[in-house]
Amino acid sequence: xxxxxxxxxxxxxxxxxxxxxxxxxxxxxxxxxxxxxxxxxxxxxxxxxxxxxxxxxxxxxxxxxxxxxxxxxxxxxxxxxxxxxxxxxxxxxxxxxxxxxxxxxxxxxxxxxxxxxxxxxxxxxxxxxxxxxxxxxxxxxxxxxxxxxxxxxxxxxxxxxxxxxxxxxxxxxxxxxxxxxxxxxxxxxxxxxxxxxxxx
Numbered sequence: 001x002x003x004x005x006x007x008x009x010x011x012x013x014x015x016x017x018x019x020x021x022x023x024x025x026x027x028x029x030x031x032x033x034x035x036x037x038x039x040x041x042x043x044x045x046x047x048x049x050x051x052x053x054x055x056x057x058x059x060x061x062x063x064x065x066x067x068x069x070x071x072x073x074x075x076x077x078x079x080x081x082x083x084x085x086x087x088x089x090x091x092x093x094x095x096x097x098x099x100x101x102x103x104x105x106x107x108x109x110x111x112x113x114x115x116x117x118x119x120x121x122x123x124x125x126x127x128x129x130x131x132x133x134x135x136x137x138x139x140x141x142x143x144x145x146x147x148x149x150x151x152x153x154x155x156x157x158x159x160x161x162x163x164x165x166x167x168x169x170x171x172x173x174x175x176x177x178x179x180x181x182x183x184x185x186x187x188x189x190x191x192x193x194x195x196x197x198x199x200x
Contacts, residue, residue: 003038009144010041012196014049016171020149021107025051027078028104030071032057038141039111043081052079065093069102076104083112084119091122101127109135111146115163117156124154138165143194147172172196 017023029047031054033039047054055075061067068090072080082090087108093099110119115136123134139147150166157163168174176190177183184190 003141005142005144010045011049012171013042013144013146013169014046016169017046017146017149018050019170023050023052023079027052027106028055028076029053029079030055030057030075030077030081032062032081037112038145039081039083042109042111042145046079065090066097069094069099072102072105077102078104078106079109080105080107081109081111084110084115085113088119088122091126095122095126101130102132105130105132107133107135109137111137111139115152117160117163120152120163121157124157136163136166147194148174168194168196 023046027047027050029043029052031040031043031047033043035044044054046052055071055077057068057071061071071077087110108123120134123130134152136150136152137146137148139145146169148166148168150164152163173195175183175193175195176188177193178188178190
């Protein structure tokens with residue numbers, strides 16, 4: 001599908017995410033995803049607008065978990081964006097081949113799919129001392145990639161059930177509404193409505 005969005009919504013996303021994480025020129029981002037996937041907007045422009053270095057991941061490397069782990073190590077990547085299923089495969093291969101942790105990796109940002117405990121449990125099992133933050137970011141193309149954020153910890157896994165999508169990024173509002181447009185009580189399913197300064 002194609003979605004028409006305005007440049008200011010991309011800038012809004014990046015401007016409101018940067019203070020949360022402190023992205024800067026010292027960082028190294030992977031551009032892992034195809035430009036046909038909205039995740040690439042976050043990866044490429046996130047790096048360029050903060051003065052960071054962008055590492056374009058070759059197609060063959062992206063499909064080879066062992067080669068990908070080597071790239072993350074060699075390039076001293078600090079921010080990796082992944083779909084949960086690709087990440088699970090990456091960490092599974094690293095565990096099988098006894099790869100050491102990634103000391104430079106500060107953030108792993110998830111998107112594109114629902115994040116479940118099975119996707120991140122192997123990371124916490126294999127690398128319990130890693131300082132890397134695992135961040136669940138929810139959004140859809142129409143809202144320009146990401147809308148919410150949540151740092152995932154072992155406490156979330158211990159609670160069982162689904163992993164939280166988190167709170168809205170600064171400058172965004174997320175509401176759960178019923179079919180009549182009224183807010184639903186806590187624990188009651190509803191439709192997600194997104195609003196904010198950067199959205200049409």
